[in-house]
Amino acid sequence: MAPEKEVTIYDIARYLNLSAATISRGLKDHPAINKKTKKKIIEAAKTLGYRSNMFASNLRTRQTKTIGVIIPRLNSYFMSTVIAGIESIANEEGYNLIISQSLESTEKEAANAITMFNSRVDGVLVSLASDTNNVNHFNAFLQKKIPIIYFDRTMATSDCMSISIDNFKAAFEITTHLIEQGCKRIMHLGGNITRNVYADRLAGYKAALKKAGLPVHENLIRFSNLSDEAGTEAGKYICSLTQKPDAVFAANDTCATYCMLYLKQHGYKIPTDIMFAGFNNDPISKVVEPNLTTINYPGYVMGQIAATNLINHLKGIADIGTTNIVILRSELIVRASSKK
Amino acid sequence: MAPEKEVTIYDIARYLNLSAATISRGLKDHPAINKKTKKKIIEAAKTLGYRSNMFASNLRTRQTKTIGVIIPRLNSYFMSTVIAGIESIANEEGYNLIISQSLESTEKEAANAITMFNSRVDGVLVSLASDTNNVNHFNAFLQKKIPIIYFDRTMATSDCMSISIDNFKAAFEITTHLIEQGCKRIMHLGGNITRNVYADRLAGYKAALKKAGLPVHENLIRFSNLSDEAGTEAGKYICSLTQKPDAVFAANDTCATYCMLYLKQHGYKIPTDIMFAGFNNDPISKVVEPNLTTINYPGYVMGQIAATNLINHLKGIADIGTTNIVILRSELIVRASSKK
DNA sequence: TTAAAAAATGCAACCGATTGCAAAAAAAAT
DNA sequence: ATTTTTTTTGCAATCGGTTGCATTTTTTAA
Numbered sequence: 001m002a003p004e005k006e007v008t009i010y011d012i013a014r015y016l017n018l019s020a021a022t023i024s025r026g027l028k029d030h031p032a033i034n035k036k037t038k039k040k041i042i043e044a045a046k047t048l049g050y051r052s053n054m055f056a057s058n059l060r061t062r063q064t065k066t067i068g069v070i071i072p073r074l075n076s077y078f079m080s081t082v083i084a085g086i087e088s089i090a091n092e093e094g095y096n097l098i099i100s101q102s103l104e105s106t107e108k109e110a111a112n113a114i115t116m117f118n119s120r121v122d123g124v125l126v127s128l129a130s131d132t133n134n135v136n137h138f139n140a141f142l143q144k145k146i147p148i149i150y151f152d153r154t155m156a157t158s159d160c161m162s163i164s165i166d167n168f169k170a171a172f173e174i175t176t177h178l179i180e181q182g183c184k185r186i187m188h189l190g191g192n193i194t195r196n197v198y199a200d201r202l203a204g205y206k207a208a209l210k211k212a213g214l215p216v217h218e219n220l221i222r223f224s225n226l227s228d229e230a231g232t233e234a235g236k237y238i239c240s241l242t243q244k245p246d247a248v249f250a251a252n253d254t255c256a257t258y259c260m261l262y263l264k265q266h267g268y269k270i271p272t273d274i275m276f277a278g279f280n281n282d283p284i285s286k287v288v289e290p291n292l293t294t295i296n297y298p299g300y301v302m303g304q305i306a307a308t309n310l311i312n313h314l315k316g317i318a319d320i321g322t323t324n325i326v327i328l329r330s331e332l333i334v335r336a337s338s339k340k
Numbered sequence: 341m342a343p344e345k346e347v348t349i350y351d352i353a354r355y356l357n358l359s360a361a362t363i364s365r366g367l368k369d370h371p372a373i374n375k376k377t378k379k380k381i382i383e384a385a386k387t388l389g390y391r392s393n394m395f396a397s398n399l400r401t402r403q404t405k406t407i408g409v410i411i412p413r414l415n416s417y418f419m420s421t422v423i424a425g426i427e428s429i430a431n432e433e434g435y436n437l438i439i440s441q442s443l444e445s446t447e448k449e450a451a452n453a454i455t456m457f458n459s460r461v462d463g464v465l466v467s468l469a470s471d472t473n474n475v476n477h478f479n480a481f482l483q484k485k486i487p488i489i490y491f492d493r494t495m496a497t498s499d500c501m502s503i504s505i506d507n508f509k510a511a512f513e514i515t516t517h518l519i520e521q522g523c524k525r526i527m528h529l530g531g532n533i534t535r536n537v538y539a540d541r542l543a544g545y546k547a548a549l550k551k552a553g554l555p556v557h558e559n560l561i562r563f564s565n566l567s568d569e570a571g572t573e574a575g576k577y578i579c580s581l582t583q584k585p586d587a588v589f590a591a592n593d594t595c596a597t598y599c600m601l602y603l604k605q606h607g608y609k610i611p612t613d614i615m616f617a618g619f620n621n622d623p624i625s626k627v628v629e630p631n632l633t634t635i636n637y638p639g640y641v642m643g644q645i646a647a648t649n650l651i652n653h654l655k656g657i658a659d660i661g662t663t664n665i666v667i668l669r670s671e672l673i674v675r676a677s678s679k680k
Numbered sequence: 681t682t683a684a685a686a687a688a689t690g691c692a693a694c695c696g697a698t699t700g701c702a703a704a705a706a707a708a709a710t
Numbered sequence: 711a712t713t714t715t716t717t718t719t720g721c722a723a724t725c726g727g728t729t730g731c732a733t734t735t736t737t738t739a740a
Contacts, residue, residue: 008726019690024727034688051458055399056726059695064395074427075640080420087414087441091452096438096459100431101424112431118391119436228626257627284627286568287597300415348696359720364697374718396696399725 007050016044027052058120066096067310068121070112072104072129072153077282078299079127082151085303086125093311095122102129110137117141123310128153130192130225147313147320151306154196161320163306165330167197170295171204173332174277175249177293179212181338183247183275187220189234189259191251198223201251201279220245224255231258238274239266246274247338253278253285253294260288260337276337290336298328347390356384367392398460406436407650408456408464412444412493417622418639419467422491425643426465433651435462442469450477457481463650468493470532470565487653487660491646494536501660503646505670507537510635511544513672514617515589517633519552521678523587523615527560529574529599531591538563541591541619560585564595571598578614579606586614587678593618593625593634600628600677616677630676638668 009023016023018037026033026041033041044050058064067090071079083099090097098121102109109129116124117140124141126148135155141148147160154162178186188205191198202221209216222237224230231254238244238259250256256278260270268274270290278285278294285292305326313320349363356363358377366373366381373381384390398404407430411419423439430437438461442449449469456464457480464481466488475495481488487500494502518526528545531538546556562577564570571594578584578599590596596618600610608614610630618625618634625632645666653660 006726010726020727021691021729022689024729025689027727032688037688053399053726054459055395055404056695057728059393059395059399059697059726060728062695074424075417075420077415077417080415080417080423083420083439084413084415084441087439091440091455094455096455097440098436099423099427099439100437101427115431115434115436119394228623254623261627283568283594284624287601287624287628289629346696350696360697361699361721362719364699365719367697372718377718393696396725397698399696399727400698402725 006053007045007048008053009050011048012041012044012050015048016040062120064096064120064122065094066098066119066121067307068116068119068124069097069099069126070109070116070124071099071101071127073101074099078152078280078297081299082127082303082306085300085305086307087303088300089304089307089311093307095307095311102132104129104131106132106137113137113140117144117146121146122314123147123149125306125310126150128155128195130195133194147310149306149310149320151302152197156196159324161309161323161326163302163309163326163328164197165295165297165302165328167200168204168207170279170330170332171201171249172208173204174279174293174295175205175208176212177332177334178247178249178275178277178338179208179214181247181271181275181340184214185217185220185243185245186214186247186249187222187234187238187245189226189231189248189250189255190221190223191226193223198251205249226250226252226255228254228258231255231260232262234259235262235266238263244274247276248274249277251279253280253282253292256292256294257284257288260292271337271339281333285335288337293335293338294333296331296333298330302328346393347385347388348393349390351388352381352384352390355388356380402460404436404460404462405434406438406459406461407647408459408461409437409439409466410449410452410456410464411439411441411467412469413441414439418492418620418637421639422467422643422646425640425645426647427643428640429644429647429651433647435647435651442472444469444471446472446477453477453480457484457486461486462654463487463489465646465650466490468495468535470535473534487650489646489650489660491642492537496536499664501649501663501666503642503649503666503668504537505635505637505642505668507540508544508547510619510670510672511541511589511591512548513544514619514633514635515545515548516552517672517674518587518589518615518617518678519548519554521587521611521615521680524554525557525560525583525585526554526587526589527562527574527578527585529566529571529588529590529595530561530563531566533563538591545589566590566592566595568594568598571595571600572602574599575602575606578603584614587616588614589617591619593620593622593632596632596634597624597628600632611677611679621673625675628677633675633678634673636671636673638670642668 009020012023013020023041026038087097100112106129138148150162152164154164190202193199206216256276260276278292281294281296285294312318349360352363353360363381366378440452446469478488490502492504494504530542533539549556562574596616600616618632621634621636625634652658
């Protein structure tokens with residue numbers, strides 16, 4: 001509790017009969033310092049048990065070596081995978097991570113942004129809350145030229161770099177796949193379309209229908225928070241329909257899975273009666289029976305790329321301002337839930 | 341990139357014709373400052389766009405308002421849930437979180453510990469890597485009286501507070517449950533027994549057998565990293581046995597699930613031929629068919645409790661030194677995989 | 681041997697908030 | 711009106727590392 005006395009560069013300076021300035025330079029490998037002196041300094045630092053005081057350093061250099069991460073929630077497979085990817089790079093590059101969750105609330109997102117701003121993070125990685133429809137609460141960062149990179153849940157209007165997959169294309173492909181399997185009445189379980197990802201998936205779905213000359217039935221498009229309960233609800237809804245769909249494409253695997261489970265319990269045969277497709281390649285997609293056709297979403301890589309870009313920008317290696325959008329490769333994974 | 345000029349308390353002082361000391365005190369509601377003056381100060385701070393410089397503050401107060409978290413990996417359901425719980429409390433209390441993963445490597449764990457130490461976190465929450473068998477790499481914290489709380493993967497010898505569930509009891513209960521269902525040859529798929537959690541689960545399993553007067557068959561106890569592959573492997577192993585087990589108790593749900601899936605594919609009927617039980621109450625346990633009997637592990641609450649205890653200690657409200665072990669309530673969840 | 685150039689080190693002023701103690705101002709008591 | 715007490719406010723040192731510029735030392739050139 002009581003702060004212990006720490007060894008400072010002044011202690012080392014006294015110990016070696018040098019100046020603090022020399023110690024400071026020696027410790028960070030400044031070219032103007034004699035190699036032998038450096039060696040002595042480093043050894044002395046070790047024997048005295050010195051550790052750099054980042055606050056003093058930050059105070060002077062106005063850098064924190066810290067990256068802020070704001071995400072809707074931590075405890076989803078996808079998000080924790082992204083964070084793992086971010087962490088792997090940040091750790092390697094000597095950056096710390098400050099993480100906070102918006103819990104899908106724009107207000108909390110804004111509050112977290114302020115906290116991060118006051119913590120003086122060097123840069124921010126953001127995945128937006130589901131109903132965030134403007135990014136004004138990040139203006140403080142922009143004014144101070146603190147770089148922001150949006151990932152996954154991005155904002156179209158934003159003038160920051162954003163990283164995502166081509167949700168339109170992925171949805172288009174997976175829908176087309178269902179059509180190729182002979183499906184004609186494909187239902188879509190979508191998320192909040194304020195969010196680019198869900199809007200794009202919906203658009204891709206519609207485009208695929210259109211291209212195949214199939215009609216878009218509005219009563220076959222349902223929106224929800226894509227939770228397991230929402231999946232079950234969708235199952236009930238399907239049971240209530242007189243004209244059943246012959247396939248379901250859900251915007252995530254959880255919703256698809258629970259919908260499928262409900263229908264199975266009510267006598268439907270998958271994929272014979274209804275085919276299924278999800279999104280994300282969540283672990284449950286490989287467990288549910290039949291295994292779920294889905295889109296592989298490269299979360300880990302996405303995290304790594306986001307972190308790499310941000311850090312390179314901070315190091316002055318590559319400017320973020322020039323690149324606007326990065327699209328990662330996603331991949332259709334066909335499993336038993338959509339095979340004839 | 342180029343650091344912008346910031347508003348400091350000196351700017352406010354000049355603006356209001358007061359001293360920096362008064363501003364500093366006014367901003368933090370010091371009792372010696374006149375209420376009207378405080379009001380003026382706060383308003384001025386707002387209009388000037390002031391934000392506190394935490395480095396200057398930290399430099400003086402030797403506190404960082406930051407908590408370090410070291411965990412094996414982020415991208416597991418359980419861990420991300422714990423982190424979510426930690427974050428919820430930390431955020432509320434104005435603490436930042438620095439998170440890093442050891443990826444189950446003791447060396448990386450030690451490296452991360454050093455980084456955190458140098459980042460001067462106020463306290464640390466740790467869940468140990470699977471093969472960590474001593475906690476010497478955390479000595480630096482102890483020497484500087486920086487509090488550590490271990491959670492889930494704890495270390496028996498440690499003189500720090502640790503938070504976990506009663507793994508022995510949980511394993512005992514779930515094994516007993518299987519026995520009550522009529523099982524006599526129960527297999528155990530365990531994890532690395534260097535780790536308390538897995539050692540305790542194994543012990544609980546054995547104790548339950550013993551209590552029921554059942555023999556412990558060493559060839560029915562297998563150790564692995566509890567991954568999905570390990571589960572599949574276990575399935576193969578079972579197929580190769582002449583004397584089959586009539587139940588499997590795995591130390592996590594993933595391993596149980598994949599073992600079960602493998603056996604199902606090879607003609608076994610669950611639970612008729614073999615019953616199954618897992619651990620953790622992972623989402624997949626509710627998806628696999630039949631649903632998996634498991635132990636509900638309160639990750640979110642565990643995270644909250646760990647964070648609360650650490651922060652209370654830091655605030656001087658409650659000393660951590662006196663409490664050694666906190667055991668959370670866990671709960672047997674019986675599902676179809678183990679019902680006659 | 682001396683002058684010029686290069687290398688190594690030191691000086692001292694920051695960075696911005698905090699805080700013990702002293703001083704000033706305001707309020708209360710005499 | 712004067713003294714005592716209580717409130718407010720200010721002074722100035724401090725936290726520890728960084729860095730432009732000056733100074734010293736060493737090396738090279740003349």
